[in-house]
Amino acid sequence: MDVTFGGSAGKDAYEHVRGLLHPAIFNHSIRVWIIANNAAAGLSLTTEECDALAVACLFHDAGTATEYDGPQRFEVEGADAASDFLAERGFEPTLRKQVWEAIALHTSPGIAERTGPLTRLVRLGVTVDFSGNVGEADKELLGLLRQFPRADIELVLGNAVVAQAVMRPSKAPAASWPGGLLAAHLANPKNPGVNEAF
Known part of the structure; x- marks a missing residue:
């Protein structure tokens, strides 16, 4: 269909x-x-x-x-x-x-x-x-x-949001979903899997 x-x-x-x-x-x-x-x-x-x-x-x-x-x-x-x-x-x-x-x-x-x-x-x-x-x-x-x-949407989407926020932290205010993703990434930047805050 x-x-x-x-x-x-x-x-x-x-x-x-x-x-x-x-x-x-x-x-x-x-x-x-x-x-x-x-x-x-x-x-x-x-x-x-x-x-x-x-x-x-x-x-x-x-x-x-x-x-x-x-x-x-x-x-x-x-x-x-x-x-x-x-x-x-x-x-x-x-x-x-x-x-x-x-x-x-x-x-x-x-x-x-x-x-x-x-x-x-x-x-x-x-x-x-x-x-x-x-x-x-x-x-x-x-x-x-x-x-x-x-197709690994959690990994792909989390990485996309974080990639923008790393370049421009103002896109990820602390109390927001992007902010949570950025904080988790900064706490564990070598994590190869899905962002822990996803």
């Missing part, structure tokens, strides 16, 4: 990030979309909201890409990039703000879950993909996810 990405903006986002993201991060972003879209089925989202959700999922780790490696935390850089991407396609500011929040808050447990539906869905997609708790009952969902192998 093929995976679709909302509407035209989602399709454009897929093509855009495919050329920018590490393959493991790209696959993870698609998996987040598959999980979030599946969970959104009972929420009566509009067609435009579904399209925006696809963009949010596909861009949620775009801040790790060289093209979007700016001075802010990777979550904020990705959120800014997605908002600009949607603005170029005529999306209204209100929906762009929802996408911005969904990406900027996706590493903020306890906050993301209590924000708008797009933020909750992106956070759900991220947490389910990292926990592996998809459940065996949904064979169709599992079939879609198997098309996009996880």
